[in-house]
Amino acid sequence: MVCALSLHVPCPPRTGPDRIGAGRSSEVFAEGPDRVVKLYRQPFEPEAVANELAASRLAHGFGLPVPEAFGLVGRAGRTGILFVRLDGPPMTARYACNPLGLLLALRRVARIQHAIHACPAPGLPSLHALLRRQIAGARVPEPLRQAALAALDRLPAGDRLCHGDVHPGNVIATRAGLQLIDWQKAAAGDPAADVARSELVLRYGRFGPAWFSRLGPVRLARRLIAAWYVASYRAASGLPREAIAAWRLPVAVSRLFGHPSDTDAELLAAIERLARKSPDFEKASLFAGPGQSPGLG
Template sequence: MVRALSFCAASPPAAGPHRIGAGRSSEVFAEGPDRVVKLYRQPFEPEAVVNELAASRLAHGFGLPVPEAFGIVGRAGRTGILFVRLDGAPMTVRYAYNPLGLLPALRRVARIQHAIHACPAPGLPSQHARLRHQIEGARVPEPLRRAALAALDRLPVGDRLCHGDVHPGNVIATGAGLHLIDWQKASAGDPAADVARSELMLRYGRLGPAWFSRLFPVRMARRLIAAWYVASYRAASGLPNEAIAAWRLPVAVSRLFGRPSDTDAELLAAIAALARQRPDSESASLFSGPGRSPGRGQPECCR
């Protein structure tokens, strides 16, 4: 949906090395028959590259569906990471003309995200600290910043493995199943915050030209898809809706940190509405969706 990075030949090659995917912060090039190199655009954050390598190796070591990372490399004056090549396309391409197939695929993604959250995250940065930094620098009026920081202060720090950017553009559909890429935002944190981020991206992440995202049917469809995703995660995990709802305001404000997006105005209006709600209000949530009651155990993983 945003920043799709294909690990297959899903887009026309650029001049020079065989480019097989591109996003806002990086490009992906074929390197031999079974590897790809993800090269970061200039300027880049060295910490993000190191974090992506560490998180990718950690997740792969736990047996999660993540491409194996071989190490940091340099190519033509640029820095990147060498990965195993996946034979597939992003979900945004795979299900572009199959919306009915998208829903069960999203349910599988939700189960993968739940499996990720069962794993510890030793050595990864704090999700809580990262959100605070982003909220402090977000493009929002000061009252909304204060409300988001106050909400963040009430929320748990957490120590679970969190991807930080689970959405269809970061999921590669292969013959062997779905694989999750782009781990540069991974952290140790609270699973509910990670799900709130996925929900946010499904509703407000970049999707084609600005005029397309503003169409009423598109906005309604994205709202329903986001609610379906949250319901799927809750069905797998038993996480109560109020746990996710508590993170919606700080996560949404953090999204307005960094480069502007076509959906910023819509998101800012939603943030203002969230800030007017009581912190513990579930029924009034703009994002509320159905789901099961708490109590479901963690998946068998990462022991």
């Protein structure tokens, strides 16, 4: 099942010999034999680009497995960042049909994430403030929003370096080892929040078409993979399970900010379950009704 899960990760088609990758917000092009340029799609947020450059340089300066960032560049009216080129496939492709290899690689990623959290994050935005803004604009009913904000208010701000989006799709498997890319969402915050985000993406992030993600065996596999990742991080860090669990509701609600996804309904159902356990949620009567989902607002 892990093999099938990995094989359904969509790969963007190449549009030319120089394009080597693409995502929702950017495209990556070869720039000579040993560099690449990550060009952001229009329109883009200048603050996010500047943040990725600053965070990448900060992480590389600490000796973390991160590609070196050389600076901002312009290409055909677009803004981008020039990076050293990493030779190797994404982790999702490298371990597509190697379940044991995938689990061992996830354990290495968890250790990398723990090493990231050992570093300070001077000059980066506050993860706590970022989550508050995302929760305020999330596509959820008001009772869920208020429960998430109340939970967030009780959680520590933190000052550690947090990547903000650690998952296999942002890891490149090179001969020298695993390298973590895409530092656009990096911030200063509590490590437990960063791990909760990784757990959420492993369990509910988009992998393939919506019908595939809804298959029972796929959902079970993803739940087990997410649990394995959290256990691997806790083994490396000693972080209590409860510390990560406390962040699940605000992190999950923040995920419903921005572009809609075909996994929104499943995530909203999970948020409802989390909220029902929260002391901040005013009983089940605030929901749409027995057995009903509140729906996206």
